[in-house]
Amino acid sequence: MTTMISYAFLQHYWWIIISVLAGLLVFLMFVQGGQSLIFSLPKTDLQKTLIVNALGRKWEFTFTTLVTFGGAFFASFPLFYATSFGGAYWVWIAILLSFIVQAIAYEYRSKPGNVFGQKTYDIFLFINGALGPFLIGTAVGTFFTGSNFSLNYMFSVTWGTAWHGLEAVLDARNVALGLAVLMLTRCNGLLYLINTIDDDDLAARSQSKLKFNGLAFLVFFLFFAITLLFSDGLTFKDGRPGVEDFKYLHNFLQMPLVLLIFLLGVAGVLAGLFVTIFKGSRKGIWYSGAGTVLTTIALFLLAGFNNTAFYPSYSEFVSSLTIYNSSSSKFTLTAMTYVSFAIPFVLAYIWYFWRAMNSKKVNKEDLEGEGHVY
Amino acid sequence: MINNMDLSLVDWSRAQFALTAIYHWIFVPLTLGLSFIVAIMESIYVKTGNEEWKRITKFWMTLFGINFALGVATGIILEFEFGTNWSSYSWFVGDIFGAPLAIEGILAFFIESTFVAVMFFGWNKVSKKFHLASTWLVGIGANLSALWILVANSWMEHPVGMVFNPDTARNEMVNFWQVLFNPVAVDKFTHTVTSGFLLASIFVLGISAWYLLKKREEFLARKSMLIASIFGLAATLLVAFTGDNSARTLAKVQPIKFAAMEAHYYGKANADLTAFGILKKSDKSIGDQKIMDFAFRVKIPGFLSVITNGEKSTFVPGIIDLVSGTDDSTNIDPVVNKIQKAKVANEILRYYTRVRLLNDKETMRDLRKVYFDNPKFITDTLNYIGYAYLNKPEDSIPNVPITFYAFHIMVVLGFFFIALCAVALLLVLRGTIARHRWFLIIALFSIPLAYIASEAGWVLAEVGRQPWIIQDLMPVSRAVTQVSTGSVIATFIIFAVLFTGLLAAEVSIMVKQIKTGPKH
Numbered sequence: 061m062t063t064m065i066s067y068a069f070l071q072h073y074w075w076i077i078i079s080v081l082a083g084l085l086v087f088l089m090f091v092q093g094g095q096s097l098i099f100s101l102p103k104t105d106l107q108k109t110l111i112v113n114a115l116g117r118k119w120e121f122t123f124t125t126l127v128t129f130g131g132a133f134f135a136s137f138p139l140f141y142a143t144s145f146g147g148a149y150w151v152w153i154a155i156l157l158s159f160i161v162q163a164i165a166y167e168y169r170s171k172p173g174n175v176f177g178q179k180t181y182d183i184f185l186f187i188n189g190a191l192g193p194f195l196i197g198t199a200v201g202t203f204f205t206g207s208n209f210s211l212n213y214m215f216s217v218t219w220g221t222a223w224h225g226l227e228a229v230l231d232a233r234n235v236a237l238g239l240a241v242l243m244l245t246r247c248n249g250l251l252y253l254i255n256t257i258d259d260d261d262l263a264a265r266s267q268s269k270l271k272f273n274g275l276a277f278l279v280f281f282l283f284f285a286i287t288l289l290f291s292d293g294l295t296f297k298d299g300r301p302g303v304e305d306f307k308y309l310h311n312f313l314q315m316p317l318v319l320l321i322f323l324l325g326v327a328g329v330l331a332g333l334f335v336t337i338f339k340g341s342r343k344g345i346w347y348s349g350a351g352t353v354l355t356t357i358a359l360f361l362l363a364g365f366n367n368t369a370f371y372p373s374y375s376e377f378v379s380s381l382t383i384y385n386s387s388s389s390k391f392t393l394t395a396m397t398y399v400s401f402a403i404p405f406v407l408a409y410i411w412y413f414w415r416a417m418n419s420k421k422v423n424k425e426d427l428e429g430e431g432h433v434y
Numbered sequence: 435m436i437n438n439m440d441l442s443l444v445d446w447s448r449a450q451f452a453l454t455a456i457y458h459w460i461f462v463p464l465t466l467g468l469s470f471i472v473a474i475m476e477s478i479y480v481k482t483g484n485e486e487w488k489r490i491t492k493f494w495m496t497l498f499g500i501n502f503a504l505g506v507a508t509g510i511i512l513e514f515e516f517g518t519n520w521s522s523y524s525w526f527v528g529d530i531f532g533a534p535l536a537i538e539g540i541l542a543f544f545i546e547s548t549f550v551a552v553m554f555f556g557w558n559k560v561s562k563k564f565h566l567a568s569t570w571l572v573g574i575g576a577n578l579s580a581l582w583i584l585v586a587n588s589w590m591e592h593p594v595g596m597v598f599n600p601d602t603a604r605n606e607m608v609n610f611w612q613v614l615f616n617p618v619a620v621d622k623f624t625h626t627v628t629s630g631f632l633l634a635s636i637f638v639l640g641i642s643a644w645y646l647l648k649k650r651e652e653f654l655a656r657k658s659m660l661i662a663s664i665f666g667l668a669a670t671l672l673v674a675f676t677g678d679n680s681a682r683t684l685a686k687v688q689p690i691k692f693a694a695m696e697a698h699y700y701g702k703a704n705a706d707l708t709a710f711g712i713l714k715k716s717d718k719s720i721g722d723q724k725i726m727d728f729a730f731r732v733k734i735p736g737f738l739s740v741i742t743n744g745e746k747s748t749f750v751p752g753i754i755d756l757v758s759g760t761d762d763s764t765n766i767d768p769v770v771n772k773i774q775k776a777k778v779a780n781e782i783l784r785y786y787t788r789v790r791l792l793n794d795k796e797t798m799r800d801l802r803k804v805y806f807d808n809p810k811f812i813t814d815t816l817n818y819i820g821y822a823y824l825n826k827p828e829d830s831i832p833n834v835p836i837t838f839y840a841f842h843i844m845v846v847l848g849f850f851f852i853a854l855c856a857v858a859l860l861l862v863l864r865g866t867i868a869r870h871r872w873f874l875i876i877a878l879f880s881i882p883l884a885y886i887a888s889e890a891g892w893v894l895a896e897v898g899r900q901p902w903i904i905q906d907l908m909p910v911s912r913a914v915t916q917v918s919t920g921s922v923i924a925t926f927i928i929f930a931v932l933f934t935g936l937l938a939a940e941v942s943i944m945v946k947q948i949k950t951g952p953k954h
Binding site (some may be wrong): 117120121123124126127128130131135136138141144146147150153156157160161162163164166168171172173174175213214215216217218222224389391392393395396399402403406409410413417419420 | 496499500502503504506507508509510511513514516517518519520521522524525527528529530531532533535536537538539540541543544546547548549550551552554555556559560599602603604606607608610783784787788915916917918921925928932935936938939940942943945946947950
């Protein structure tokens with residue numbers, strides 16, 4: 061296989077895997093979206109406990125997907141990992157902090173002797189829910205809007221601002237993407253709760269909340285998408301970078317399959333919202349979830365394919381990262397490709413157990429039985 | 435670039451990583467071992483159908499869950515910190531770590547997280563046997579996770595299976611199996627996971643002992659002690675065996691770490707092993723570093739030579755030989771020479787990069803032929819390229835007292851644990867354990883000792899490797915991210931406060947659960 065498959069193919073293949081992991085991560089952040097609603101959605105303590113326990117059965121998946129996304133990015137495009145994590149230091153630290161407090165919040169919130177009281181842990185869940193998706197969305201915004209950094213002859217990064225990445229919030233497009241991701245995860249969180257919890261009053265409240273969050277998502281997302289189509293980007297021709305007007309519009313037109321995935325994805329999200337709000341369906345999460353995965357994949361392919369710099373530097377074009385100049389060696393990508401053949405198997409068993417565990421809706425009785433309760 | 439390197443930046447970055455690693459390692463060994471202990475308990479429940487065993491299983495599983503959450507939280511920070519604080523290192527090793535980390539993420543983490551959910555929430559949702567399989571898979575997944583990160587860590591101790599690529603200024607993997615079956619990796623993995631089994635066994639023994647002292651939960655305590663003492667005794671023997679192997683490998687691949695952990699300065703044949711000792715500064719020094727002497731020492735004659743390869747006549751080089759070099763048959767190249775050669779290599783690399791940016795293919799080919807693809811240049815010079823960043827030869831010596839004490843504390847406690855588990859097993863089998871209060875008290879107070887031994891092992895591994903982040907290839911000063919020291923101090927403080935708060939909550943919840951006891 062080493063001789064038959066080209067280096068460029070492997071680099072594209074691994075960018076696709078990164079994109080799929082990103083897609084799954086954004087979908088699974090419905091857990092975060094749900095957490096961001098724990099103070100506003102429930103009317104009673106029981107409802108809050110139901111919400112926390114419904115989300116708490118899935119938080120590990122999101123967390124593991126985030127870790128795997130980071131690990132796979134490190135493995136396949138280590139120069140991105142070195143450049144962005146080391147350079148945009150404070151953004152990644154902020155993301156990190158928002159996830160650390162989540163990991164213990166579920167397990168500790170209702171346990172006696174937890175020192176800080178349940179309220180604190182619920183605030184941790186809220187912080188993770190609100191900040192996590194927003195910061196990740198904003199960070200991914202810089203894949204399109206660029207940063208200021210340079211790399212020396214040993215490929216060590218020097219960041220152009222003292223804010224070490226926090227300056228990303230000064231670009232409205234980054235913020236719009238961050239807010240769009242947050243609103244999308246909130247919608248998915250609501251759809252998941254409607255699907256999972258056996259409580260009609262909570263379902264009704266979730267449904268009414270969905271209207272506002274769905275609308276907000278659309279506003280931010282459309283702002284980002286439309287400005288993106290008019291944005292320029294960096295193209296590498298024969299290894300030399302240059303600015304190209306309407307780069308992302310061109311990418312859509314030159315890669316119609318990516319455009320199709322994008323449109324299908326957006327349609328899926330809208331369908332999920334539509335059937336839930338107007339038809340009272342409880343299965344909206346499946347349409348919206350699939351749509352979220354597809355939309356995210358399309359955005360990542362748009363950023364990385366077609367000789368585009370997926371991590372552009374606007375202070376030193378030549379330091380910009382592409383899937384060609386930032387990847388692992390051909391040997392390592394090949395070795396990892398063998399490993400990646402296990403992914404469908406992994407997805408299959410996750411799916412199987414997800415179904416097994418969700419075959420019954422979460423209800424009051426679950427909280428009173430002998431099971432593990434958060 | 436390196437000459438004006440801010441030393442305090444390196445120190446703070448190291449402090450931050452040490453803080454995270456030490457906290458992470460409070461939670462991981464218990465996860466590694468307790469996962470299997472609950473799996474054994476649940477197996478007995480499924481086999482016998484005895485509901486008491488289900489209660490025992492669920493009790494320990496609750497403690498497992500409390501501990502597991504913090505292990506996960508601190509683990510993600512370590513992963514991110516490779517990038518945020520050690521970005522030059524991330525690029526340099528990314529190609530080697532790639533495959534192990536991809537396997538870890540795709541295979542191990544998802545096994546762990548999928549089945550941990552079934553383990554906690556699946557009691558009434560899946561069949562008994564399925565649940566049991568899930569519990570075992572949590573243990574297998576957790577231990578597999580440890581495998582891959584330890585493979586990566588072992589590569590930092592003993593880099594193998596790679597070539598240096600001047601185009602990318604990094605090492606690239608050419609042999610996956612060499613990386614996986616690195617002799618250091620084999621020892622390190624077995625030693626580390628079995629030490630986790632041991633720690634978990636002592637945790638179970640200690641808590642059970644507390645119940646017996648309080649005359650509560652006698653059935654649970656006796657049964658738990660039986661399992662823990664058998665599991666712990668097996669683990670502790672494996673720990674000793676793999677530790678011995680590790681020492682032998684270390685003598686070969688990291689002789690200066692080996693010498694430092696014994697405070698062995700002057701090389702000789704028939705060298706003595708220090709069983710235990712207290713160090714003091716002597717009036718002699720190497721460069722600007724004081725040589726340590728023994729204020730007190732219990733030694734085993736000739737045994738240091740014996741553990742390196744079984745022969746008393748084996749010459750074991752001391753720290754001074756390794757730094758200043760020898761010119762007899764042992765033929766050790768002095769560090770001064772290595773620094774010189776590495777500086778030349780670095781200049782060649784810099785020149786190569788200029789030529790590469792000018793796209794001068796012919797000169798690039800010539801330089802590759804003469805240097806980077808030349809086997810002699812690789813073994814003599816490229817394999818020591820990190821020395822270019824050392825200012826003085828004595829900078830190649832790790833902190834001797836820390837390395838020495840970490841090693842000896844670990845070993846002494848290790849022998850104590852063998853005795854502890856053996857006596858526990860004996861007393862449990864005789865059925866008299868509840869009467870031996872002195873033993874129960876010792877068992878209870880052994881819990882913190884197990885954590886100290888476990889952490890000491892990592893201190894030895896990491897401090898003993900200094901100044902290298904990757905042995906001979908990259909010193910920590912060259913690996914660190916260029917952010918402001920103030921930023922790193924800020925994140926250090928945030929992490930320190932956060933971890934300490936969370937640890938306090940964890941211990942408090944754990945103690946409360948233990949005092950409450952299992953559900954009836």
